[in-house]
Amino acid sequence: MTEAVFRETTANPLTQSVPLAHLSLELGHLYMEDFEAGPERLREHFAEVRIWVDAAQASAARRIGGRRPRISTCFLIDDYFTRFSTPAELIPLILEEAEKAGLVIDYLARESGCAVADGIELAESVMHRLVESPPPGSYGGSRPPVSQTGWLANGQRTTPTRSALAEIVTWQPPQETAARNHSVFMDAELWSETDRGRLWSCPFLAAVWQLARLGLLRHLGEPVLVPHPWSDPEYPRDWDRLPPLLKLSDSRVSFSAYRTCTLMPNRFLAVEDAVRLILDQVDVDSGALDQVAKRSAGEGVAVPEAVARRATYVFYEEPANLRAVQRDLA
Template sequence: MRESVFRESSAEPRTQSVPLAHLSLELGHLYAEDFEAGPERLREHFAEVRLWADATRASAARRTGGKRPRVSTCFLVDDYFTRFSTPADLVPVVLAEAERAGLVIDYLARESGCAEADRLEPARSVLHRLVESPPPGSHGLRPPVAVTGWLSNGQRTPAARRAMSEAPAWQPPRETAARNHSVFMDVELWSEEEGGRRLWSCPFLAAVWQLARLGLLRHLGEPVLTPQPWTDGAFPERWDRLPPLIQLNGSAAPFSAYRTCTLLPNRFLPVEDAVRIILDQTDVDAGALRQITERSVHEGVRVPPAVAQRATYVFYEAPSALSSGAT
């Protein structure tokens, strides 16, 4: 006689799915000094971005077999490292300059939402999901990333021995998955401020942002950093009064997508290199990953197995840098 098996329903966590576009296209992620330079800097930025946005949409259409792809746009404001201006003053200028260039911003996010959003801490949650790739020949002597706050893509140069001992021969760092030669990187994920407050690094918050755009952030199976419709008209005077992620266009494609493309000035290249190292060593929610993979197959838009490969970039040289002679 077959025995009945009883389980608590709470013992079977269910992963909630999220709507998905084909592509999440980020139209900007600028620093405080870019906004302080005035509308002209934003005008230059969006004029350049428009060229690449059109090409990116065409590429997305090719991936969907010529069908019109679902593409949503987003813009990230850095209110985490520097609190400047106000949403009431800044957001209308951003939207106006984007519109001048023929662009529509569907979703606007605050970078601080990648650290704390809706009483959750997405950054700390992702930290707990980091799984370091052990370099060949390592013996577990390096403290874990949760202790050091540093994540690398290989074996660091061994530390020198103590005084009075034989000095070892210098050894170079080694990339774990090197092809012929190593490209070694060591990424700082956070620093400690006075009072013990943890200040998350720009690459780490950007990795959280990528996971949100790829629909892979979950807390107890529930989506994290979900867009809130903005119908209040005027924007508030304080950043804390603005939800972490707002939907500005009611007819927009979903915020999260199978793939992301980020359009940035080329000075962001080191940051985004670091983002990919973080994504490569993040054990994302298995249920969310399975859902997206199955849906992509059903739609005929297969995605790469590696999460980091789902994020693409276009880096351009800012016109202002060309005119000023800056590098």
């Protein structure tokens, strides 16, 4: 006799799919010092970015055999680490300077939305999906897990060892797990504890941002950090009254995409190296991964298996006047 097995319908939630563009092109990821430098800084940024937009579009078209690619653009504002100005003052300025450079921003996001969006603790959720990659021959007992320390490495940390008599300490170098000939070891801080609670790091929030742009974030099977249409010419004076992700244009191209490309100043290079380290160790929702794989195969679009390889970058040298502003703020 076959025994019936009953399960709650919520035990295995269905993974909802999201529409996907070929490329999510980020036109800016700026912080307080960029806006402190005035409209000229934004003008210089978009003028530099405009040069690389054409190259990114051409690359996307080449990858899909010369067809016209579906490309959406986005822009990220830091309202998490610093509440600078107001949406009513800042967003029109950003859109105006982008337009002067011949650019259209389809989607605009608040960085705080990568921590919490629509009541969902996105950063906390991604943190619980981290799976550390132990170095060969290690047993994981020599260091606490990332959930306790808030630090994530790409290999074995430096570990001094003592002789049997505990008199001589021998230094052991760090070792990258997937090193080729020589190690490039990284150890990234994902959060810190403050009087007001956990403060997520810039690399960790940027990793959440990349997962959202790649259409790989889910909560109980449902997409998260979804765009909210915005057609009102007026913006609120309080950041908390603004949805975490806005759809600003009438473009029909989706926010999420098979691949991402981010155009940004080269001072973010170390941050984005840490982002890739994090992406390599996130146990991404398998249902979302399967959906992307099937849809990309159906379109004849090659998508790397490794999530971190789906993210590409263009780094440019920032102007000298901004470096002076950064020194003054420091």
